[in-house]
Amino acid sequence: MTDAAIKAPAASRQWDRERLAALAFTTPALAVLIVFFAIPLALLFAGSFTGPNGLSLAAYERLLGTRYYLWTIWNSLRLALFTTFFALLIGYPASFALARARGVLRSALLATLFLPLAASVIVKAFAWTILLRTDGIVNRILVGLHIVSTPIRMIFTETALIVGAVNIFLPFMILPIYAVVAQLDRRLPEAAATLGASPVTAFLKVTLPMTMQGIIAGVALVFSLSVSAYVVPTLLIGERYPTLAQTIAKAFLLAQEPAFGAAAGVALLVIAFATVTISSRLSRAAGTK
Amino acid sequence: MNAAPSSSPHLAVRQVAKRYGAATVLDGIDLIIARGELVTLLGPSGCGKTTLLRIVAGLVNPDGGSIELAGRNVTNVPPHKRRVGVVFQSYALFPHLTVAGNVAFGLKLQKLPRDVIEEKVARALSLVQLGHLGSRLITALSGGQQQRVALARALAVEPEVMLFDEALSALDRKLREDMQGELRRLLTDIGATAIFVTHDQDEALTMSDRIAVMNKGRIEQLADPVTVYSRPASLFALSFVGLSTQIPGTVSEASGGTVKVDTEAGPMIANGHFAVGSPVIVGVRPEHVRPKNLNPSNDTDNAITGQVRTTTFHGSRVRLDVMAKRILVSAELSNLNTALPQVGETITLSWPAAETFAYPAPPTTATGAAS
Numbered sequence: 254m255t256d257a258a259i260k261a262p263a264a265s266r267q268w269d270r271e272r273l274a275a276l277a278f279t280t281p282a283l284a285v286l287i288v289f290f291a292i293p294l295a296l297l298f299a300g301s302f303t304g305p306n307g308l309s310l311a312a313y314e315r316l317l318g319t320r321y322y323l324w325t326i327w328n329s330l331r332l333a334l335f336t337t338f339f340a341l342l343i344g345y346p347a348s349f350a351l352a353r354a355r356g357v358l359r360s361a362l363l364a365t366l367f368l369p370l371a372a373s374v375i376v377k378a379f380a381w382t383i384l385l386r387t388d389g390i391v392n393r394i395l396v397g398l399h400i401v402s403t404p405i406r407m408i409f410t411e412t413a414l415i416v417g418a419v420n421i422f423l424p425f426m427i428l429p430i431y432a433v434v435a436q437l438d439r440r441l442p443e444a445a446a447t448l449g450a451s452p453v454t455a456f457l458k459v460t461l462p463m464t465m466q467g468i469i470a471g472v473a474l475v476f477s478l479s480v481s482a483y484v485v486p487t488l489l490i491g492e493r494y495p496t497l498a499q500t501i502a503k504a505f506l507l508a509q510e511p512a513f514g515a516a517a518g519v520a521l522l523v524i525a526f527a528t529v530t531i532s533s534r535l536s537r538a539a540g541t542k
Numbered sequence: 543m544n545a546a547p548s549s550s551p552h553l554a555v556r557q558v559a560k561r562y563g564a565a566t567v568l569d570g571i572d573l574i575i576a577r578g579e580l581v582t583l584l585g586p587s588g589c590g591k592t593t594l595l596r597i598v599a600g601l602v603n604p605d606g607g608s609i610e611l612a613g614r615n616v617t618n619v620p621p622h623k624r625r626v627g628v629v630f631q632s633y634a635l636f637p638h639l640t641v642a643g644n645v646a647f648g649l650k651l652q653k654l655p656r657d658v659i660e661e662k663v664a665r666a667l668s669l670v671q672l673g674h675l676g677s678r679l680i681t682a683l684s685g686g687q688q689q690r691v692a693l694a695r696a697l698a699v700e701p702e703v704m705l706f707d708e709a710l711s712a713l714d715r716k717l718r719e720d721m722q723g724e725l726r727r728l729l730t731d732i733g734a735t736a737i738f739v740t741h742d743q744d745e746a747l748t749m750s751d752r753i754a755v756m757n758k759g760r761i762e763q764l765a766d767p768v769t770v771y772s773r774p775a776s777l778f779a780l781s782f783v784g785l786s787t788q789i790p791g792t793v794s795e796a797s798g799g800t801v802k803v804d805t806e807a808g809p810m811i812a813n814g815h816f817a818v819g820s821p822v823i824v825g826v827r828p829e830h831v832r833p834k835n836l837n838p839s840n841d842t843d844n845a846i847t848g849q850v851r852t853t854t855f856h857g858s859r860v861r862l863d864v865m866a867k868r869i870l871v872s873a874e875l876s877n878l879n880t881a882l883p884q885v886g887e888t889i890t891l892s893w894p895a896a897e898t899f900a901y902p903a904p905p906t907t908a909t910g911a912a913s
Binding site for chain 2: 438440441443444445446447448449450451452454455458459462463539
């Protein structure tokens with residue numbers, strides 16, 4: 254956006270008016286973001302560098318120098334990687350099904366996908382704990398069908414965590430991919446076929462590169478949502494799998510260590526920022542290739 | 543590859559049928575095309591022409607019948623093994639590739655050496671006069687240029703047959719007319735065999751060696767453009783290609799391919815084989831209809847007298863619409879030396895029986911005319 258503004262001919266009065274209008278429209282949002290996001294963020298950032306005797310790197314030394322906290326960072330990344338991977342695996346074909354469906358089927362699919370967004374993440378995570386507990390419906394079905402003889406432990410396992418996280422974050426993978434797939438000219442794979450491309454080649458050389466921007470957007474969204482997830486790991490796995498988000502909450506709410514919590518928050522912010530930067534770079538590369 | 547059109551079948555479509563649910567889209571289509579021939583499938587939307595083209599390309603599977611291409615039965619061969627080139631209405635260019643990247647797409651799949659690919663891309667692009675735009679992005683091209691890239695991309699792999707699905711319809715009129723001539727020259731020069739799908743009769747008449755007039759999943763007439771225009775095989779062909787006057791009536795006399803038809807505007811002599819009493823439609827092209835005093839020949843078999851309704855100036859010609867009873871007859875005059883009749887004036891129009899054709903009346907029209 255800034256690039257375009259710089260390149261625009263300065264003499265163009267039309268453009269100036271458009272730029273003014275754009276500025277006027279963005280000002281309210283900008284003001285809200287500055288007051289409620291940028292300033293608190295700056296305070297948090299400053300706070301992470303304070304110790305008992307003023308300026309200090311102690312919080313970062315503790316975060317990055319303790320095995321336990323490195324493990325929580327790794328847990329967060331691991332949760333995000335698995336969730337993103339499975340969400341992509343399920344969401345990519347689902348986006349095509351959604352884009353190709355017509356009539357009632359399409360409405361039904363869209364409702365199935367987007368209605369759960371109206372429910373709170375706490376409700377959904379809690380629902381999974383009910384489904385997956387030892388005397389829950391999943392275990393009863395498995396036992397009833399004689400697939401297993403005794404209920405298996407599902408809740409408070411990493412599998413339960415990933416299943417729940419994928420379920421909850423899936424719409425954020427499907428939405429951006431669906432947006433791209435719905436715009437795709439169905440003649441493109443056909444054109445590739447008539448030029449000698451087998452269905453697999455046509456997918457790899459045409460469909461995949463053309464949907465790459467949607468994939469990147471979906472991956473970035475789901476990754477940044479799941480790396481910072483708090484409710485989902487707390488309810489579905491708990492203490493056995495501490496994540497960065499839980500560390501932050503504990504530092505502020507229980508341990509009363511705001512500097513340490515701020516440092517953990519900055520670490521999470523760095524991960525999120527890196528995700529956004531890398532994905533927008535990749536997206537631009539995919540767009541101009 | 544400068545092969546002249548020969549009679550050996552290059553593409554043979556035999557008894558091809560396609561149904562979607564209860565709707566029959568194609569009903570036993572036969573179409574034999576010689577190498578180097580340019581054939582147009584002409585018809586209104588929904589007549590099955592695009593489905594037929596897609597069946598030839600392998601993008602749609604027929605329910606019955608067979609397709610032979612270059613001596614090979616390709617009925618069950620997937621599109622990527624058929625060696626067909628398709629130019630789509632939307633062009634279907636790959637927006638993530640450059641112009642040269644698009645043209646090279648098929649060649650790269652053939653695993654040709656890099657220098658051969660480069661040479662073939664350059665040749666294909668120069669063929670469509672885009673040699674200088676190879677490194678451009680597709681999105682930076684005009685519609686006409688995109689059309690040429692789509693053509694170059696399809697030609698580059700040297701397909702056995704080129705298929706054009708309403709390929710020129712997205713261009714504006716002037717550009718389309720230029721492209722028609724250029725495309726025909728180019729395809730003839732390289733000896734390509736091609737099928738065009740269009741609903742544009744001008745495109746069909748100018749581009750093709752033969753036209754297949756399609757209606758409701760059938761080919762109603764398959765002939766060269768002159769025959770299709772001047773000897774329409776059916777009422778549909780008469781109506782769909784060019785202008786015509788159509789007069790309903792009943793056969794009163796019949797002998798040796800000529801019938802006499804009683805119409806509201808008097809008796810007419812027409813070509814056609816019918817039994818006496820058959821309800822028919824008599825048709826004639828406007829350029830054969832003349833005001834009686836202007837008629838160059840004495841052949842004035844058919845004539846009607848009526849009032850001039852409108853005169854329309856079209857530059858090189860003038861159209862005259864004359865109302866006789868409840869029948870509107872159109873005449874097209876190119877001779878501007880004589881003063882035109884005035885609107886409201888009563889005149890007599892006449893035309894030769896040799897240019898008059900009788901067709902079976904469709905059931906609804908027959909009852910309408912009787913009332």
